[in-house]
Amino acid sequence: MHSTDHAAAAGLPSSHPAGREGGASTAAGSQPPGVWVQGELHRRAFLQRTMAAAGFLAMPALVPGRVLGAAGETTPGNRVNVALIGRGAMGSGHLRRLVGDPGFQLLAVCDVDRTRREAGREAVEAHYAAETAAGRYRGCAAYNDYREALVRDDIDAVLIASPDHWHALHAIDAAKAGKDVYCEKPVSMTVEEGRRIVEAVQRYGRVFQTGTQYRSIPTIRAVVRFIREGGLGKVQAVFTQLFNLSGWLGSGRFQPYQQVLSPERCGALYTPTDFALPAEPVPEGLDWDLWVGPAPWRSYHSLYHTNPSPGVVPWSFCDAFGVTSSTWFLSHAADVIQYALGVEESGPVEILHPDDGGFPTLTFRYANGTLLHFVQDWSEVKTRYHALPDARLAGMFGGVFVGERGWLTTLTNGGPIEGGPEALFSEMQLKTREVGVGGNDHHANWLHCIHTRERPYCDAELGHRTATIGHLTNLACWSGHSLKWDPVRERFPDDPAANRLLARSPRAPWCL
Secondary structure (H helix, E strand, O other): OOEOOHHHHOOOOOOOOOOHHHOOEOOOOOOOOOOEEOOEEOHHHHHHHHHHHHHHHHOOOOOOHHHOOOOOOOOHHHOEEEEEEOOOHHHHHHHHHHHOOOOEEEEEEEOOEHHHHHHHHHHHHHHHHHOOOOOOOOOOEEEOOOHHHHOOOOOOEEEEOOOHHHHHHHHHHHHHOOOEEEEOOOOOOOHHHHHHHHHHHHHOOOOEEEOOHHHHOHHHHHHHHHHHOOOOOOEEEEEEEOOOOHHHHOOHHHHHHHHHHOHHHHOOOOOOEOOOOOOOOOOOOEOHHHHHOOOOOOOOOOOOOOOOOOOOOOOOOEOOOOOOHHHHHHHHHHHHHHHHHOOOOOOOOEEEOHHHOOOOOOEEEOOOOOEEEEEOOOHHHHHOOOOOOOOOOOOEOOOEEEEOOEEEEOOEOOOOOOEEOOHHHHHHOOOOOOOOHHHOOHHHHHHHHHHHOOOOOOOHHHHHHHHHHHHHHHHHHHHOOOEEOEOOOOEOOOOHHHHHHHOOOOOOOOEO
């Protein structure tokens, strides 16, 4: 959705129809003056704001004075003003979270689907109106093009809940515009995209939080801390799940397209795939060209995007827009696992393909010898690896850790934390073994760090390293053989063909 080159970003790309659907829909008086001229970004206004953002190179990370109110005190003057980019299923949840927190003020909803953005604006204004004595509020803008929000000086931060293929460009453009960022996982479609996000966030001194909120659940954090500090002794193996496409392609919404999708063949694939889905008429009010943005062009199809949304990430099976398991849950799991192993700023050194005979399923090896085994079903831990025969294994978004002193789970949505021997739980002194997903403080941590400029729970580097785990699983599946990986240089030392898959060129006129 944007060019990250300063000169190119000064205006909409010439091949993009400017001001489609009449440009921005904003409340009276909420549009900053001198920004839009006949539906196009005013070049001088954008350059002025971009040059101001570039000032972060020469000074410590700065934030507007209104954000730096008295410690622990939230007033209208020190609320963090936020724009939401993407109001699908996940974006709707974030919208409710933001408007319900007095520390934030949601000033803009950006979405290329008119129905979604207008409904989002109305929901925001209805919520804030209910809090006013007059029962009226008109202060939330609705933008088709997210860049209209980025040029506003009164917006401090953005929350990115767009499809995967937009995450990197949204995040980089926001950092260049001087905004702090909360970005849904996975933060990137390729390893190269992730590294570019890290560079932009560091260069412009922004606070970046990756939306891997399962690490922020108190019970999970306590178990992770125990493992990280050596409570299991040396961790010999970790198990986590990697799902193929069968569950998706066999679901009801895919049924009319079985001939195109070939679920009997493609269902066994673990990687995102390109399906020749027939073109359908673009729904009224949807800017499909802008929805596709930097991704390889695909004609509109309702399996990618429809209202109401059939799920949180309906497009993730397609290689143009998503990264399958990494989009679904693996980013959460990899984040928790690498956090517990103390390798969250590094990664594996070897990817062992099952066809090479080392292990029955795809396996990563870390420098200290710890193995990360990917299984489709928890029963494989027992049937294929002959481990933990009496254990109850259930849940997602984490892993099963096996160490010298016993084993523990960090799983969510499957019941309490499990492990053994029982003495481990006495040592941990958990307040509860139940995992309360709603108890996470991920947004609160982002807000705190915007005020203090501290490092958040899952910053850009950690989000990138987490996403890289998903990218490496896909690259191993595409290559069909084992690979050596250098987590420092982020290259395959002896495989030029695999290295070529670490990046992809965005569709013109977009660029990183």
